[in-house]
Amino acid sequence: MHIVLRLAWRNLWRQPRRTWLTTGAMVFCNILLVFMMSMQFGMYGMMIDNTLQIFTGHLQVQAPGYKDEQKMRQVVPNILPLANTIRAELQSKAVAARGRTFVLASSEERSYGVMVYGVEPEFEQNVSNIPGLVRDGRYLRDHDAAEIVIGSILARNLRVDIGDEMTLLGGGADGSFAAAVVDVVGIFTSGVTAIDRNIAEIPLGLFQETFSMRGAGHQIVVVGEDLDEVPLLQMRVQSVLPAGSELQVLDWDTLQPGLRQVIQADMSSSFFMYFVLVVLVSFSVLNTQLMSVLERTREFGIVMALGLKPGKLGGLIMLETALMGMMGVVLGAFAGALFTSWFTTNGLAIPGMEEMAAQFNLPAKMYPRVNLLTLLAGPGIVFVFTMLAAIYPALRLRWQNPVEAMRVA
Amino acid sequence: MSAVRCVDLCKTYRQGDQDIKALDHVNLEITSGDFVCLSAPSGGGKTTLLNAIGGLDTPDSGEVYVAGQRIDNLSKSDLADLRLRKIGFVFQAYNLIPVLTARENIEFVMQVQGVPASERREKSLAILHEVGLETLEDRRPAKMSGGQQQRVAVARAIVSRPELVLADEPTANLDSKTAGELMELFTALNERHNSTFIIATHDQHIMTYAKRLIRMLDGRIVEDIDQRAA
């Protein structure tokens, strides 16, 4: 080993307890950072997936203005052929057309306002997880059948069960009065109250007929392999839209601006917390290294008198700090990974958190995601700050002259 | 009356596989008001004996009496009380608490004893005067010379009128002139206050100040001279 390196290493262990305590502060901070970041990314990923999986998908083709106003006549004309074109272009079945409107749904005993979707029964399951969430009965089958699938809370509120009849009352795209009588064939439970209470699905053919859609719908939903693929998909979908049409291809971020912003808001508050932790650890390092310089003043005085340049000694201090910092990074990342990986298999359930989690389409149990970024970002930042904190002690040496240094007892 | 009495004191240290007898069957009686020099070459057992007498350390066997009270079997807390009330200490160096001024150092023991402030002030000012340091009242140890520091230490040792003052090589860090002055101070205080003094040293010059000179070698008393006769 190089002599300077050995010197730095030995100096570190002159005060083993102090070195351990300082390293301990780093390790503690690093474990927390690794855990919290992994947790965050796990949560964000799940939040995006879950939110998009329910209805939104990765992309939607819509009429201009529909996103904000959702008016009945802001339609995608000839929606089924267009959906087929897109399916052909993308070579994917994860493309489905929908209509969407608001109706008053009445059973024998009760009436409630409901958001009803007209869906393509054979494709909807590829873009939404609602079909898979049908617990009682079955999902829609036929494109034109007078059938409906509703949320479980809605079913309870309407006091209906499988096989019961319901009436839908609403307005057609042309402003006419619209009504349909349908049979309940399935009841789904998503766990998200707002969805289980307010949503119903009927076949798109029935929807178009009932609400005078004249072959139109409101949205074509596209789901890709993963989020990174979305910009490319968006371009390809755009390219097959009929020439001169005003239709828009919107990505998930535009469709659900809240999602990204929740993540941003959460990130900024998390980063504030991380920053505070890192600063506190830096103070600890600053203190330790300053003490270590001050208590060696005499010693440094002697070697400086012998002709060693203060810059070299400053370098020694930085080297000692770097060694200590490396220990913090390695031990911290390792312990952090161990600690976090326990939760990646077992999950973390925070009691009392379920309600809040549901608000963001999250399950009650959360699983952190460890990757290279979450593993090394925190410890890396701690290391950088550690080195920054050692600058002042290292520089102090420069301001010292040997005679003065030796006088200090 | 005897101020200190040691009966058959033994203390052995193990060093490696070798037993070192720091105290080897020491029998000793010192009368109240005496001024004793304990002399031995380095490693002769002076510090060990003083520590045993002062209740800082316990011997392996034998008995120690201070002012008629047996102390070698006292509890730690009783020993602390004994040191606080009956014994004054002067060490070779680092005698003073660095964050306290000269007067505060002198008052320290009294303060722990619970002496009221006015009395403390009166006594500490008087003793500062006596040791000739009235001008250094508010100075901290770092700003005093070695001799001045030792004088403050002596003042602290004597101020609460202990029955016994133990000094372990108090002059070791001083030049011979300052050392002489410090010994003069010891002698003067011994005569004025009638406290018993035991001073450990290996300095020939210092020994001349003693009324009684005890020589040790390898943990044993080898000579005991009454110098008053001379």
Next chain:
Amino acid sequence: MRLFGVLFRLAWRNLWRNHRRTTIMLCAIAVGVWAMIFMTALTRGMVDQMIIEGIRTLPGHVQIHNPKFLDDPSISNPVSISAQQSFDDPEIVAWSSRVKVPAVISSERESRGITLLGIDPVAERHISFIKYDEVDGRFLVDSDDKGIVIGAKLANILETEIGKRVVIMSQDPDNDIADRGFRVVGLYTASTGAVEEAYAFVGRATVQKMLRIGNQTTEVVFVGDDYRDVEALYEVILDAVDDSVSVQRWYETNTYLGSMLNVMDGFVVVWIIVIFLALSFGLVNTLMMAVFERVREIGLMLALGMKPGSILGQILIESMLLLLIGLVAGNMLAWATVMSLQGGIDVSVVAEGLEMFGAASVLYPKLNVDDMILASKVVLVLGFLASLSPAWRASRYKPVEALAKVG
């Protein structure tokens, strides 16, 4: 007591002996305490706002329902208390009885599902989140008002405006569709668009007539002094009514808000402890170094007859002084920060995200004396415990050995 004086003086002077080390440690404690309190104030501010807003838009502090209404929120489950019954107790700041039913609102162009609230505007004035005089157009005047007040965003979606008519459809107790035209008389704005889309207000008597329910209502809401302290109000109301109705506190009606409060309380404690732990390494380190470099003096004091307990006390006092100064500085810093942000922090860049939380786009940090006390307590108590080890070590030195240390 006199001994304490000595120890205190020694501790104080020792604290400033290595002023650089002490200053750095103080900075660390102050920053830590600042972060504890500031972060807590931000969270509190947000949750407070959410809850106050949430309570105003929905449940009040305490609500009365028909017990069946909770599972089956239909007009068939009315509250048997007539709107004329009066509640009179100092705990009750305001109360009002409402008809709250799901309904469909339609303009010539669009239909939407809404929650229709039939209210008595006079009684509701101090309960509602709507500031009557800020309503575009006018708010309802009395229970018999024939107009409807809807949210600005809903009006936009329905392509309707003040003076135009809309049709409200709902269900009467016999499950027949009851509908009626209303003239839009006012548009309100709320902190979130979701609220503006969800609620429409009409006169209570008018809607009672439309639904053919006579004097019946579906809920009675009560507002007390402070949402954090609803138990007294709850008791009063429990006494005032009989078993035929169910009485609920706001956190039972809106479990999301209720759990929010608990989660945030938990978060505050966890945050304070995490920060303290990060600090504690530095604290123990500082104390240990302080003890280590003073071994000789400690030996001296022991030799002079000071008891080990006093040495222990001296180090603990030193630690407590350090923490106290840091606490005062940190608290003041946090206070100053919060004061300087009284105008609120504009976070509208992430407004739609916060809307998912139910939070508004301007954050007002809320300094809570209880939180400051909590943080200070945690720091002092845990700090005391963390200091025990170095202090204990200091008091265990043997005087002879400590004196022999070359220092």
